[in-house]
Amino acid sequence: MFPKPIEKSSRSTQLTYQALLPVALLLWLAPLIAVALFAIRPSVDFTVGNYWGMPSSFEFFENFAQVFNSSMPRYILNSFMITIPTVIGAVALSAMAGFALGVYKFKANLLLFFMFIAGNFVPFQILMVPVRDLTLDMGLYNTKTGLILFHVAFQTGFCTLFMRNFIKALPFELIEAARVEGIREWQIFWYVVLPLMKPALAALSVLIFTFIWNDYFWAIVLTQGENAQPVTAGITSFNAQFRAMYHLMSAGSLVAALPPVAMFFLMQKHFIAGLTLGAVK
Amino acid sequence: MAETSDMQHNTRPKGWYARNEIAITPWLFLIPAMIMFTLYVVWPIGQSFYISMFKWDGLGPISETGEYVGLAHYERLLTRDKAFTVSLWNNAKWLVFYLLAIPGGLFIALFLNQTVGGIRLYKSLFFFPFVISQIVVGLVFTWFYDPTFGLFNGIIGVFGFNPVNVLGDPKLATYGIIAAGLWPQTAYCMILYLTGLNAVDPEQIEAARLDGAKGLKMLWFVILPQLRPAMFIAFVVTIIGALRSFDLISIMTNGGPFGSTRVLSFYMFEKSLSEYGFKMGYGAAIAVILFLIMLLFIGYFLFRMYQDEREAR
Incomplete structure:
Protein backbone atom coordinates (compact mmCIF):
# COMPACT_ATOMS: atom_id res chain seq x y z
CA MET A 1 0.00 0.00 0.00
CA PHE A 2 1.17 3.49 -0.81
CA PRO A 3 1.70 5.80 0.99
CA LYS A 4 3.08 3.84 3.91
CA PRO A 5 0.25 2.75 6.21
CA ILE A 6 -0.08 5.23 9.03
CA GLU A 7 -0.31 2.45 11.63
CA LYS A 8 3.37 1.76 11.03
CA SER A 9 4.41 5.29 11.95
CA SER A 10 4.97 6.76 15.36
CA ARG A 11 2.08 7.43 17.71
CA SER A 12 2.42 11.20 17.27
CA THR A 13 2.24 10.98 13.47
CA GLN A 14 -0.88 8.90 13.81
CA LEU A 15 -2.50 11.42 16.11
CA THR A 16 -1.56 14.30 13.82
CA TYR A 17 -3.11 12.47 10.89
CA GLN A 18 -6.29 11.75 12.80
CA ALA A 19 -6.55 15.40 13.78
CA LEU A 20 -5.77 16.62 10.28
CA LEU A 21 -8.55 14.62 8.63
CA PRO A 22 -11.54 16.53 10.04
CA VAL A 23 -9.77 19.87 9.57
CA ALA A 24 -9.02 19.12 5.94
CA LEU A 25 -12.58 17.98 5.37
CA LEU A 26 -13.97 21.11 6.95
CA LEU A 27 -11.82 23.29 4.72
CA TRP A 28 -12.72 21.25 1.65
CA LEU A 29 -16.43 21.54 2.26
CA ALA A 30 -16.36 25.09 3.67
CA PRO A 31 -18.29 26.73 0.81
CA LEU A 32 -21.05 24.15 1.15
CA ILE A 33 -21.16 24.32 4.93
CA ALA A 34 -21.53 28.08 4.67
CA VAL A 35 -24.63 27.60 2.51
CA ALA A 36 -26.04 25.05 4.91
CA LEU A 37 -25.55 27.54 7.74
CA PHE A 38 -27.38 30.22 5.75
CA ALA A 39 -30.34 27.91 5.33
CA ILE A 40 -31.08 27.84 9.05
CA ARG A 41 -31.04 31.62 9.56
CA PRO A 42 -34.07 33.88 9.70
CA SER A 43 -34.40 36.58 7.02
CA VAL A 44 -33.80 39.32 9.57
CA ASP A 45 -30.18 38.20 9.95
CA PHE A 46 -29.53 39.12 6.33
CA THR A 47 -31.17 42.54 6.55
CA VAL A 48 -29.09 43.51 9.58
CA GLY A 49 -25.92 41.99 8.11
CA ASN A 50 -25.51 39.21 10.67
CA TYR A 51 -24.05 36.70 8.21
CA TRP A 52 -21.60 34.79 10.31
CA GLY A 53 -22.54 35.56 13.91
CA MET A 54 -24.87 33.51 16.03
CA PRO A 55 -28.23 33.14 14.22
CA SER A 56 -30.81 35.30 16.00
CA SER A 57 -33.19 32.35 15.77
CA PHE A 58 -33.17 28.85 14.39
CA GLU A 59 -35.43 28.74 11.33
CA PHE A 60 -34.51 25.47 9.63
CA PHE A 61 -38.07 24.14 9.45
CA GLU A 62 -39.60 27.49 8.61
CA ASN A 63 -37.21 28.01 5.66
CA PHE A 64 -37.63 24.56 4.24
CA ALA A 65 -41.39 24.75 4.64
CA GLN A 66 -41.30 27.90 2.53
CA VAL A 67 -39.25 26.16 -0.12
CA PHE A 68 -41.80 23.37 -0.27
CA ASN A 69 -44.56 25.93 -0.55
CA MET B 1 -38.91 -29.78 -20.63
CA ALA B 2 -37.04 -26.84 -22.06
CA GLU B 3 -34.30 -29.14 -23.17
CA THR B 4 -36.54 -31.41 -25.23
CA SER B 5 -38.16 -28.49 -27.03
CA ASP B 6 -34.75 -27.09 -27.85
CA MET B 7 -33.67 -30.43 -29.18
CA GLN B 8 -36.63 -30.35 -31.53
CA HIS B 9 -35.53 -26.90 -32.70
CA ASN B 10 -32.27 -28.35 -33.82
CA THR B 11 -33.74 -31.19 -35.78
CA ARG B 12 -36.45 -29.12 -37.48
CA PRO B 13 -35.52 -27.81 -40.97
CA LYS B 14 -34.04 -24.37 -40.40
CA GLY B 15 -35.59 -21.17 -41.72
CA TRP B 16 -33.65 -18.25 -43.13
CA TYR B 17 -33.46 -16.49 -39.77
CA ALA B 18 -32.29 -19.59 -37.93
CA ARG B 19 -29.56 -20.20 -40.47
CA ASN B 20 -28.27 -16.64 -40.27
CA GLU B 21 -29.00 -16.09 -36.62
CA ILE B 22 -25.47 -15.25 -35.58
CA ALA B 23 -25.03 -12.71 -38.34
CA ILE B 24 -28.39 -11.01 -37.87
CA THR B 25 -28.85 -10.92 -34.11
CA PRO B 26 -26.24 -8.23 -33.42
CA TRP B 27 -27.93 -5.90 -35.86
CA LEU B 28 -31.34 -6.49 -34.33
CA PHE B 29 -29.88 -5.61 -30.97
CA LEU B 30 -28.10 -2.56 -32.33
CA ILE B 31 -30.96 -1.03 -34.29
CA PRO B 32 -32.76 0.87 -31.48
CA ALA B 33 -29.56 2.41 -30.14
CA MET B 34 -28.32 3.23 -33.63
CA ILE B 35 -31.55 4.92 -34.65
CA MET B 36 -31.63 7.11 -31.57
CA PHE B 37 -27.94 7.90 -31.71
CA THR B 38 -28.04 8.75 -35.40
CA LEU B 39 -31.13 10.91 -35.08
CA TYR B 40 -29.95 12.89 -32.07
CA VAL B 41 -26.15 12.86 -32.28
CA VAL B 42 -24.60 11.85 -35.61
CA TRP B 43 -27.00 13.57 -37.97
CA PRO B 44 -27.19 16.85 -35.99
CA ILE B 45 -23.39 17.19 -36.20
CA GLY B 46 -23.65 17.24 -39.97
CA GLN B 47 -26.62 19.57 -39.84
CA SER B 48 -24.70 22.05 -37.72
CA PHE B 49 -21.99 22.24 -40.39
CA TYR B 50 -24.72 22.95 -42.94
CA ILE B 51 -26.58 25.50 -40.83
CA SER B 52 -23.33 27.35 -40.14
CA MET B 53 -23.30 28.44 -43.78
CA PHE B 54 -26.65 30.19 -43.51
CA LYS B 55 -27.91 33.34 -41.95
CA TRP B 56 -30.93 31.95 -40.12
CA ASP B 57 -33.03 32.99 -37.15
CA GLY B 58 -34.39 29.49 -36.54
CA LEU B 59 -37.95 30.44 -37.44
CA GLY B 60 -39.39 28.38 -40.27
CA PRO B 61 -37.47 25.85 -42.36
CA ILE B 62 -33.93 26.85 -43.24
CA SER B 63 -34.55 26.27 -46.95
CA GLU B 64 -37.11 29.09 -46.95
CA THR B 65 -36.04 31.55 -44.28
CA GLY B 66 -32.29 30.94 -44.33
CA GLU B 67 -29.94 32.97 -46.46
CA TYR B 68 -26.85 31.21 -47.81
CA VAL B 69 -23.66 33.02 -46.87
CA GLY B 70 -21.00 30.37 -47.46
CA LEU B 71 -18.06 30.65 -45.14
CA ALA B 72 -18.76 34.29 -44.23
CA HIS B 73 -19.53 33.42 -40.60
CA TYR B 74 -16.16 31.74 -40.18
CA GLU B 75 -14.38 34.62 -41.80
CA ARG B 76 -16.05 37.06 -39.45
CA LEU B 77 -15.37 34.89 -36.40
CA LEU B 78 -11.71 34.48 -37.16
CA THR B 79 -10.95 38.01 -38.25
CA ARG B 80 -13.38 40.53 -36.80
CA ASP B 81 -15.15 39.12 -33.77
CA LYS B 82 -13.46 40.30 -30.56
CA ALA B 83 -15.89 38.39 -28.34
CA PHE B 84 -14.88 35.21 -30.14
CA THR B 85 -11.19 35.85 -29.48
CA VAL B 86 -11.91 36.46 -25.81
CA SER B 87 -13.92 33.22 -25.63
CA LEU B 88 -11.20 31.23 -27.35
CA TRP B 89 -8.58 32.64 -25.02
CA ASN B 90 -10.73 31.80 -22.02
CA ASN B 91 -11.13 28.25 -23.32
CA ALA B 92 -7.35 28.01 -23.34
CA LYS B 93 -7.24 29.18 -19.71
CA TRP B 94 -9.85 26.59 -18.78
CA LEU B 95 -7.85 23.86 -20.49
CA VAL B 96 -4.64 24.74 -18.69
CA PHE B 97 -5.92 25.48 -15.21
CA TYR B 98 -8.59 22.81 -15.12
CA LEU B 99 -5.79 20.26 -15.44
CA LEU B 100 -4.76 21.22 -11.91
CA ALA B 101 -7.52 18.83 -10.87
CA ILE B 102 -5.21 15.96 -11.84
CA PRO B 103 -2.33 16.64 -9.40
CA GLY B 104 -4.87 18.00 -6.89
CA GLY B 105 -6.89 14.81 -7.02
CA LEU B 106 -3.75 12.71 -6.72
CA PHE B 107 -2.64 14.68 -3.69
CA ILE B 108 -5.94 14.21 -1.86
CA ALA B 109 -6.07 10.55 -2.86
CA LEU B 110 -2.62 9.95 -1.38
CA PHE B 111 -3.67 11.80 1.74
CA LEU B 112 -6.77 9.65 2.16
CA ASN B 113 -5.33 6.29 1.12
CA GLN B 114 -5.11 4.96 4.67
CA THR B 115 -7.07 2.47 6.70
CA VAL B 116 -7.85 4.38 9.88
CA GLY B 117 -11.34 4.21 11.36
CA GLY B 118 -14.02 6.16 9.52
CA ILE B 119 -11.84 6.72 6.46
CA ARG B 120 -14.56 5.46 4.14
CA LEU B 121 -16.87 8.20 5.28
CA TYR B 122 -14.10 10.75 4.79
CA LYS B 123 -13.54 9.55 1.25
CA SER B 124 -17.23 9.84 0.45
CA LEU B 125 -17.46 13.30 1.95
CA PHE B 126 -14.41 14.46 0.01
CA PHE B 127 -16.10 13.18 -3.12
CA PHE B 128 -19.30 15.02 -2.26
CA PRO B 129 -18.79 18.11 -4.49
CA PHE B 130 -18.87 15.97 -7.61
CA VAL B 131 -22.32 14.61 -6.85
CA ILE B 132 -24.10 17.93 -6.54
CA SER B 133 -25.06 19.70 -9.73
CA GLN B 134 -22.84 22.36 -11.22
CA ILE B 135 -25.70 24.78 -10.79
CA VAL B 136 -25.57 24.37 -7.03
CA VAL B 137 -21.76 24.49 -7.11
CA GLY B 138 -22.08 27.74 -9.04
CA LEU B 139 -24.49 29.24 -6.52
CA VAL B 140 -22.39 28.07 -3.60
CA PHE B 141 -19.29 29.69 -5.05
CA THR B 142 -21.08 32.88 -6.06
CA TRP B 143 -21.96 33.32 -2.40
CA PHE B 144 -18.50 32.18 -1.38
CA TYR B 145 -16.99 35.04 -3.41
CA ASP B 146 -19.63 37.60 -2.45
CA PRO B 147 -17.91 40.87 -1.52
CA THR B 148 -20.24 41.67 1.40
CA PHE B 149 -20.67 38.35 3.17
CA GLY B 150 -18.59 35.79 1.28
CA LEU B 151 -16.33 33.45 3.16
CA PHE B 152 -13.56 34.07 0.61
CA ASN B 153 -13.03 37.69 1.58
CA GLY B 154 -13.23 36.71 5.23
CA ILE B 155 -10.37 34.26 4.69
CA ILE B 156 -8.09 36.57 2.73
CA GLY B 157 -8.94 39.32 5.22
CA VAL B 158 -7.33 37.23 7.95
CA PHE B 159 -4.10 37.37 5.96
CA GLY B 160 -4.36 41.13 5.63
CA PHE B 161 -5.63 41.43 2.06
CA ASN B 162 -8.24 43.95 1.04
CA PRO B 163 -11.61 42.54 -0.04
CA VAL B 164 -11.86 41.72 -3.76
CA ASN B 165 -14.96 41.28 -5.84
CA VAL B 166 -13.69 38.25 -7.71
CA LEU B 167 -16.63 37.77 -10.05
CA GLY B 168 -17.01 41.48 -10.69
CA ASP B 169 -13.45 41.94 -11.87
CA PRO B 170 -12.93 41.18 -15.59
CA LYS B 171 -9.34 40.15 -14.91
CA LEU B 172 -10.19 37.71 -12.11
CA ALA B 173 -13.66 36.43 -12.90
CA THR B 174 -12.63 33.57 -15.21
CA TYR B 175 -10.11 32.29 -12.68
CA GLY B 176 -12.76 32.49 -9.99
CA ILE B 177 -15.07 30.32 -12.05
CA ILE B 178 -12.31 27.85 -12.92
CA ALA B 179 -11.53 27.52 -9.21
CA ALA B 180 -15.19 26.70 -8.58
CA GLY B 181 -15.03 24.12 -11.38
CA LEU B 182 -11.88 22.60 -9.90
CA TRP B 183 -13.74 21.76 -6.74
CA PRO B 184 -15.92 18.95 -8.17
CA GLN B 185 -13.35 17.99 -10.81
CA THR B 186 -10.62 17.43 -8.22
CA ALA B 187 -13.05 15.24 -6.31
CA TYR B 188 -13.63 13.21 -9.47
CA CYS B 189 -9.91 12.75 -10.12
CA MET B 190 -9.42 11.85 -6.47
CA ILE B 191 -11.87 8.97 -6.69
CA LEU B 192 -10.22 7.73 -9.89
CA TYR B 193 -6.84 7.67 -8.14
CA LEU B 194 -8.22 6.08 -5.00
CA THR B 195 -9.60 3.22 -7.06
CA GLY B 196 -6.31 3.03 -8.92
CA LEU B 197 -4.25 2.99 -5.74
CA ASN B 198 -6.35 0.11 -4.52
CA ALA B 199 -5.16 -1.97 -7.43
CA VAL B 200 -1.47 -1.15 -7.09
CA ASP B 201 0.54 -4.33 -6.74
CA PRO B 202 1.70 -4.57 -3.07
CA GLU B 203 4.57 -6.90 -3.99
CA GLN B 204 6.12 -4.33 -6.28
CA ILE B 205 5.94 -1.77 -3.50
CA GLU B 206 7.60 -4.15 -1.06
CA ALA B 207 10.31 -4.97 -3.57
CA ALA B 208 10.93 -1.28 -4.23
CA ARG B 209 11.03 -0.63 -0.49
CA LEU B 210 13.69 -3.28 -0.05
CA ASP B 211 15.65 -1.53 -2.77
CA GLY B 212 15.47 1.61 -0.69
CA ALA B 213 12.87 3.55 -2.68
CA LYS B 214 10.53 5.75 -0.72
CA GLY B 215 8.62 9.00 -0.78
CA LEU B 216 8.57 10.91 -4.06
CA LYS B 217 10.93 8.49 -5.75
CA MET B 218 8.61 5.60 -4.98
CA LEU B 219 5.64 7.64 -6.20
CA TRP B 220 7.29 8.61 -9.46
CA PHE B 221 8.95 5.33 -10.45
CA VAL B 222 6.70 2.69 -8.92
CA ILE B 223 3.25 4.06 -8.17
CA LEU B 224 2.52 6.46 -11.02
CA PRO B 225 3.32 3.96 -13.80
CA GLN B 226 0.75 1.64 -12.26
CA LEU B 227 -1.77 4.45 -12.08
CA ARG B 228 -1.65 5.04 -15.82
CA PRO B 229 -5.18 3.79 -16.58
CA ALA B 230 -6.61 6.04 -13.87
CA MET B 231 -4.45 8.90 -15.10
CA PHE B 232 -5.70 8.47 -18.64
CA ILE B 233 -9.36 8.59 -17.62
CA ALA B 234 -8.71 11.58 -15.36
CA PHE B 235 -7.07 13.33 -18.29
CA VAL B 236 -9.94 12.52 -20.66
CA VAL B 237 -12.73 13.65 -18.33
CA THR B 238 -10.87 16.79 -17.32
CA ILE B 239 -10.13 17.93 -20.87
CA ILE B 240 -13.69 17.23 -21.97
CA GLY B 241 -15.02 18.92 -18.84
CA ALA B 242 -12.89 22.01 -19.45
CA LEU B 243 -14.15 22.41 -23.00
CA ARG B 244 -17.73 21.73 -21.95
CA SER B 245 -17.79 24.32 -19.17
CA PHE B 246 -21.06 26.14 -19.45
CA ASP B 247 -23.24 25.75 -16.37
CA LEU B 248 -20.89 27.51 -13.98
CA ILE B 249 -20.38 30.47 -16.30
CA SER B 250 -24.07 30.78 -16.95
CA ILE B 251 -24.91 30.74 -13.23
CA MET B 252 -21.99 32.68 -11.79
CA THR B 253 -21.47 35.57 -14.21
CA ASN B 254 -23.67 34.94 -17.25
CA GLY B 255 -20.64 35.69 -19.38
CA GLY B 256 -19.87 39.01 -17.72
CA PRO B 257 -18.49 41.32 -16.53
CA PHE B 258 -18.30 42.88 -19.99
CA GLY B 259 -18.24 39.48 -21.63
CA SER B 260 -14.92 38.67 -19.99
CA THR B 261 -15.87 35.15 -18.84
CA ARG B 262 -17.37 33.89 -22.06
CA VAL B 263 -16.07 30.63 -23.47
CA LEU B 264 -16.99 29.17 -26.85
CA SER B 265 -19.78 27.00 -25.51
CA PHE B 266 -21.35 29.93 -23.71
CA TYR B 267 -20.83 32.40 -26.54
CA MET B 268 -22.46 29.99 -28.95
CA PHE B 269 -25.52 29.70 -26.72
CA GLU B 270 -25.67 33.45 -26.28
CA LYS B 271 -25.57 34.09 -30.03
CA SER B 272 -28.14 31.43 -30.86
CA LEU B 273 -30.72 31.70 -28.14
CA SER B 274 -30.45 34.77 -26.02
CA GLU B 275 -32.08 38.16 -25.80
CA TYR B 276 -29.65 39.43 -28.43
CA GLY B 277 -31.69 37.60 -31.01
CA PHE B 278 -31.55 34.19 -32.59
CA LYS B 279 -28.47 33.95 -34.79
CA MET B 280 -28.57 30.22 -35.33
CA GLY B 281 -26.20 30.18 -38.29
CA TYR B 282 -23.55 32.20 -36.53
CA GLY B 283 -24.01 30.11 -33.40
CA ALA B 284 -23.62 26.93 -35.41
CA ALA B 285 -20.35 28.25 -36.84
CA ILE B 286 -19.02 28.80 -33.31
CA ALA B 287 -20.16 25.30 -32.38
CA VAL B 288 -18.34 23.86 -35.39
CA ILE B 289 -15.10 25.50 -34.33
CA LEU B 290 -15.51 24.21 -30.78
CA PHE B 291 -16.25 20.78 -32.22
CA LEU B 292 -13.10 20.84 -34.36
CA ILE B 293 -11.00 21.78 -31.33
CA MET B 294 -12.53 18.95 -29.35
CA LEU B 295 -12.07 16.58 -32.26
CA LEU B 296 -8.30 16.90 -31.86
CA PHE B 297 -8.61 15.55 -28.33
CA ILE B 298 -11.29 13.01 -29.16
CA GLY B 299 -9.13 11.73 -32.00
CA TYR B 300 -6.20 11.28 -29.65
CA PHE B 301 -8.32 9.54 -27.01
CA LEU B 302 -9.82 7.19 -29.56
CA PHE B 303 -6.38 6.42 -30.95
CA ARG B 304 -5.17 5.46 -27.48
CA MET B 305 -8.24 3.32 -26.86
CA TYR B 306 -7.85 1.68 -30.24
CA GLN B 307 -4.29 0.68 -29.35
CA ASP B 308 -5.54 -0.84 -26.10
CA GLU B 309 -8.19 -2.74 -28.05
CA ARG B 310 -5.61 -4.18 -30.41
CA GLU B 311 -3.42 -5.23 -27.53
CA ALA B 312 -6.37 -6.91 -25.87
CA ARG B 313 -6.82 -9.33 -28.73
Missing part, protein backbone atom coordinates in the same frame (compact mmCIF):
# COMPACT_ATOMS: atom_id res chain seq x y z
CA SER A 70 -43.08 27.43 -3.70
CA SER A 71 -42.89 25.94 -7.17
CA MET A 72 -39.86 23.92 -6.04
CA PRO A 73 -41.76 20.63 -5.46
CA ARG A 74 -43.09 20.93 -8.99
CA TYR A 75 -39.57 21.24 -10.41
CA ILE A 76 -38.38 18.33 -8.28
CA LEU A 77 -41.24 16.20 -9.56
CA ASN A 78 -40.36 17.19 -13.13
CA SER A 79 -36.77 16.17 -12.50
CA PHE A 80 -37.87 12.74 -11.35
CA MET A 81 -40.23 12.37 -14.29
CA ILE A 82 -37.39 13.19 -16.69
CA THR A 83 -34.62 11.30 -14.94
CA ILE A 84 -36.25 7.93 -14.28
CA PRO A 85 -37.50 7.21 -17.83
CA THR A 86 -34.14 8.35 -19.18
CA VAL A 87 -32.29 5.91 -16.94
CA ILE A 88 -34.54 3.03 -18.00
CA GLY A 89 -34.34 3.93 -21.68
CA ALA A 90 -30.60 4.50 -21.86
CA VAL A 91 -29.75 1.41 -19.85
CA ALA A 92 -32.08 -0.78 -21.93
CA LEU A 93 -30.80 0.46 -25.29
CA SER A 94 -27.18 0.23 -24.27
CA ALA A 95 -27.51 -3.22 -22.70
CA MET A 96 -28.70 -4.45 -26.08
CA ALA A 97 -26.11 -2.53 -28.07
CA GLY A 98 -23.38 -3.54 -25.64
CA PHE A 99 -24.40 -7.17 -26.02
CA ALA A 100 -24.20 -6.93 -29.80
CA LEU A 101 -20.79 -5.24 -29.71
CA GLY A 102 -19.35 -7.33 -26.91
CA VAL A 103 -20.35 -10.81 -28.09
CA TYR A 104 -20.41 -10.82 -31.88
CA LYS A 105 -17.59 -10.45 -34.35
CA PHE A 106 -18.50 -8.53 -37.47
CA LYS A 107 -16.76 -6.04 -39.67
CA ALA A 108 -18.40 -2.83 -38.50
CA ASN A 109 -18.14 -3.78 -34.84
CA LEU A 110 -15.20 -1.66 -33.77
CA LEU A 111 -16.27 1.21 -36.01
CA LEU A 112 -19.71 1.36 -34.40
CA PHE A 113 -18.19 1.06 -30.96
CA PHE A 114 -15.90 3.99 -31.60
CA MET A 115 -18.80 5.97 -33.04
CA PHE A 116 -20.63 5.59 -29.74
CA ILE A 117 -17.56 6.65 -27.77
CA ALA A 118 -16.81 9.62 -29.99
CA GLY A 119 -20.42 10.80 -29.90
CA ASN A 120 -20.28 10.77 -26.16
CA PHE A 121 -17.43 13.30 -26.14
CA VAL A 122 -18.78 15.89 -28.58
CA PRO A 123 -19.65 19.35 -27.27
CA PHE A 124 -23.36 19.84 -26.67
CA GLN A 125 -23.33 23.02 -28.71
CA ILE A 126 -22.74 21.22 -32.00
CA LEU A 127 -26.02 19.39 -31.40
CA MET A 128 -27.97 22.28 -29.97
CA VAL A 129 -29.51 24.00 -32.97
CA PRO A 130 -30.50 20.84 -34.89
CA VAL A 131 -31.79 19.03 -31.79
CA ARG A 132 -33.85 22.01 -30.75
CA ASP A 133 -35.20 22.21 -34.27
CA LEU A 134 -35.98 18.51 -34.36
CA THR A 135 -37.76 18.72 -31.02
CA LEU A 136 -39.81 21.67 -32.24
CA ASP A 137 -40.71 19.80 -35.42
CA MET A 138 -41.92 16.81 -33.45
CA GLY A 139 -44.08 19.08 -31.33
CA LEU A 140 -42.11 18.10 -28.27
CA TYR A 141 -40.54 21.45 -27.42
CA ASN A 142 -41.14 22.32 -23.78
CA THR A 143 -42.25 18.80 -22.91
CA LYS A 144 -40.60 16.26 -20.67
CA THR A 145 -40.78 13.70 -23.48
CA GLY A 146 -38.65 15.87 -25.74
CA LEU A 147 -35.98 16.13 -23.09
CA ILE A 148 -36.16 12.41 -22.25
CA LEU A 149 -35.75 11.34 -25.88
CA PHE A 150 -32.64 13.43 -26.31
CA HIS A 151 -31.11 12.30 -23.02
CA VAL A 152 -31.75 8.64 -23.83
CA ALA A 153 -30.08 9.02 -27.21
CA PHE A 154 -27.06 10.90 -25.91
CA GLN A 155 -26.46 8.78 -22.81
CA THR A 156 -26.64 5.65 -24.94
CA GLY A 157 -23.15 6.53 -26.16
CA PHE A 158 -21.55 6.45 -22.74
CA CYS A 159 -23.65 3.50 -21.54
CA THR A 160 -22.79 1.40 -24.59
CA LEU A 161 -19.09 1.97 -23.97
CA PHE A 162 -19.53 0.78 -20.42
CA MET A 163 -21.79 -2.19 -21.18
CA ARG A 164 -19.70 -3.44 -24.06
CA ASN A 165 -16.53 -3.45 -21.97
CA PHE A 166 -18.34 -5.20 -19.17
CA ILE A 167 -19.76 -7.90 -21.44
CA LYS A 168 -16.45 -8.35 -23.21
CA ALA A 169 -14.90 -9.21 -19.85
CA LEU A 170 -17.41 -11.99 -19.18
CA PRO A 171 -16.19 -15.54 -19.87
CA PHE A 172 -17.05 -16.25 -23.51
CA GLU A 173 -17.29 -20.00 -22.80
CA LEU A 174 -20.66 -19.36 -21.17
CA ILE A 175 -22.06 -18.15 -24.46
CA GLU A 176 -20.46 -20.95 -26.44
CA ALA A 177 -21.85 -23.49 -24.00
CA ALA A 178 -25.30 -21.97 -24.39
CA ARG A 179 -25.00 -22.19 -28.17
CA VAL A 180 -24.03 -25.83 -27.98
CA GLU A 181 -27.19 -26.38 -25.96
CA GLY A 182 -29.07 -24.96 -28.92
CA ILE A 183 -30.34 -21.88 -27.16
CA ARG A 184 -31.52 -19.03 -29.35
CA GLU A 185 -29.29 -15.95 -29.54
CA TRP A 186 -31.85 -13.61 -27.95
CA GLN A 187 -32.29 -16.15 -25.19
CA ILE A 188 -28.56 -16.00 -24.55
CA PHE A 189 -28.98 -12.28 -24.00
CA TRP A 190 -31.96 -12.68 -21.72
CA TYR A 191 -31.04 -15.78 -19.72
CA VAL A 192 -27.24 -15.89 -19.80
CA VAL A 193 -25.79 -12.41 -20.21
CA LEU A 194 -28.37 -10.16 -18.57
CA PRO A 195 -28.31 -11.87 -15.16
CA LEU A 196 -24.53 -11.48 -15.12
CA MET A 197 -24.80 -7.81 -15.95
CA LYS A 198 -26.55 -6.80 -12.74
CA PRO A 199 -23.55 -4.89 -11.32
CA ALA A 200 -23.14 -2.97 -14.57
CA LEU A 201 -26.84 -2.18 -14.73
CA ALA A 202 -26.79 -0.90 -11.17
CA ALA A 203 -23.65 1.19 -11.73
CA LEU A 204 -25.00 2.80 -14.86
CA SER A 205 -28.40 3.49 -13.37
CA VAL A 206 -26.96 5.43 -10.44
CA LEU A 207 -24.54 7.30 -12.62
CA ILE A 208 -27.03 8.26 -15.31
CA PHE A 209 -29.50 9.29 -12.64
CA THR A 210 -26.95 11.78 -11.34
CA PHE A 211 -25.90 13.01 -14.79
CA ILE A 212 -29.46 13.64 -15.91
CA TRP A 213 -30.61 15.12 -12.64
CA ASN A 214 -27.74 17.59 -12.80
CA ASP A 215 -28.20 18.51 -16.45
CA TYR A 216 -28.76 22.19 -16.97
CA PHE A 217 -27.86 22.96 -20.56
CA TRP A 218 -30.49 20.83 -22.26
CA ALA A 219 -33.07 21.81 -19.70
CA ILE A 220 -32.79 25.44 -20.73
CA VAL A 221 -32.47 24.65 -24.45
CA LEU A 222 -35.48 22.35 -24.71
CA THR A 223 -37.86 23.53 -21.99
CA GLN A 224 -39.11 26.67 -20.32
CA GLY A 225 -41.56 27.23 -17.50
CA GLU A 226 -42.91 25.24 -14.64
CA ASN A 227 -44.68 22.44 -16.44
CA ALA A 228 -41.60 20.79 -17.92
CA GLN A 229 -38.44 22.29 -16.46
CA PRO A 230 -36.34 20.20 -14.09
CA VAL A 231 -35.03 21.60 -10.86
CA THR A 232 -31.62 22.71 -12.16
CA ALA A 233 -33.32 25.15 -14.51
CA GLY A 234 -36.15 25.86 -12.09
CA ILE A 235 -33.82 27.01 -9.38
CA THR A 236 -32.86 30.10 -11.38
CA SER A 237 -36.49 31.25 -11.48
CA PHE A 238 -36.83 30.27 -7.84
CA ASN A 239 -33.84 32.48 -7.07
CA ALA A 240 -35.26 35.32 -9.16
CA GLN A 241 -38.45 35.08 -7.15
CA PHE A 242 -36.61 35.18 -3.82
CA ARG A 243 -33.86 37.56 -4.85
CA ALA A 244 -31.52 38.47 -1.99
CA MET A 245 -33.40 36.20 0.41
CA TYR A 246 -30.33 34.10 0.97
CA HIS A 247 -31.87 31.87 3.61
CA LEU A 248 -34.47 30.64 1.10
CA MET A 249 -32.09 30.45 -1.86
CA SER A 250 -29.71 28.37 0.24
CA ALA A 251 -32.45 26.06 1.43
CA GLY A 252 -33.68 25.73 -2.17
CA SER A 253 -30.22 24.80 -3.44
CA LEU A 254 -29.85 22.15 -0.78
CA VAL A 255 -33.21 20.64 -1.69
CA ALA A 256 -32.29 20.62 -5.40
CA ALA A 257 -28.98 18.92 -4.67
CA LEU A 258 -30.36 16.29 -2.34
CA PRO A 259 -31.67 13.43 -4.56
CA PRO A 260 -28.37 12.66 -6.34
CA VAL A 261 -26.55 12.97 -3.03
CA ALA A 262 -28.91 10.46 -1.43
CA MET A 263 -28.48 8.21 -4.45
CA PHE A 264 -24.71 8.41 -4.10
CA PHE A 265 -24.66 7.55 -0.42
CA LEU A 266 -27.07 4.66 -0.89
CA MET A 267 -25.32 3.15 -3.89
CA GLN A 268 -21.75 4.27 -3.36
CA LYS A 269 -20.00 1.14 -4.55
CA HIS A 270 -21.92 1.03 -7.82
CA PHE A 271 -21.51 4.72 -8.37
CA ILE A 272 -17.74 4.55 -8.16
CA ALA A 273 -17.56 1.46 -10.35
CA GLY A 274 -19.47 3.43 -12.97
CA LEU A 275 -17.32 6.53 -12.74
CA THR A 276 -14.10 4.72 -13.39
CA LEU A 277 -15.69 3.46 -16.62
CA GLY A 278 -14.94 -0.01 -15.36
CA ALA A 279 -11.42 0.54 -16.67
CA VAL A 280 -9.83 0.83 -13.26
CA LYS A 281 -10.79 -2.18 -11.27
